Amino acid sequence: MENEFLNKVEDNAAVPHNELQDLRDVWASWDEGTKQLFYQSYGDISYLLDIRVDKHLFRVIVQFWNSAYKCFTFGEVDLVPTIEEYTALLRCPRFQVRKTYARVFNSQTFAKKLMSISGMSEPWVAAQIQQKGDSKCIPWENLQDLVLTHPDERKRVDIFALSIYGLVIFPKALRHVDEVVIDLFDRLEKGVTPVPAILAETFRSLNTCWKTGVTALIWP
Structure with a gap:
């Protein structure tokens, strides 16, 4: 089980670099007008594409994660990620702190939501949807094609x-x-804020790494 999880972690460490470079290339190709349109709607989350993660430092820090208290423990000092810090990191002016995101069930289907976001037809969307494990998804290569070729600038953004x-x-x-x-x-x-959901995902991921012992396994 641990080896299987380790292989997945190593795959995750290698492949995203390709995606990040694709995203960086798209951003670099946009003119200032398109970038301003992006900023107005989604803040400055594009800066996340340029963050360099120090894998060795990350592996060390995770070893100090206290899964019981949901914080990092360094001797007698406890540090915990906060909603305020994550809100500052995302830097999006449209977020409303009092309207927290929560998944709504029995609402629009996945295909309908994807049609609304992409502006594409139902047959096109249905042809792109794939099943991965217990959930549906859409390949990045199909979204990348839309980002590069969609006739509507708003949809590209x-x-x-x-x-x-x-x-x-x-x-x-x-x-x-x-x-x-x-x-x-x-x-x-x-106008909902995704910050609590992102913070919860951080906790979930750190707990998974800690329980699986992945930090010890991948330590060089």
Whole structure:
């Protein structure tokens, strides 16, 4: 079980670099007008594409994660990620702190939400949807094509932002954007803040790493 999890971690460490470079290339190709349109709707989350993660430092820090108290413990000092810190990191002016994101069940289908975000037809969307494990998703290569060729600039911006959320902030299946991310992104138009969801995912991921002993396994 541990070896299986380790292989998955190593895959996750290698493949996202390709996605990040794809996203960086798209951002670099945009003119200032398109970038301003992005900033107005989604804040400065594009800066996440340029963050360099020190894997060795991350492996060390995770060893100090206290899963019982949900904090990092360094001797007698406890440090915990906060909603305020995550809000500052995302830097999006449209977020409303009092309208927290929560997944709504029995609402629009995954396909309908994807149609609304992408502006594509139902047959096109249905042809792109894939099943990965227990959830549906759409491949990054299909979204990348839309970001590069969609005739509607607004849609190109929306799909690019969706890709950042699906590949950088909430990565799950490699090179795919998961249906849960589509649901969250669909709700952003209503001004909800995804910050608590992102913070909860941080806790979940750190707990998983700690319980699996992955830090000890991948330590060089």
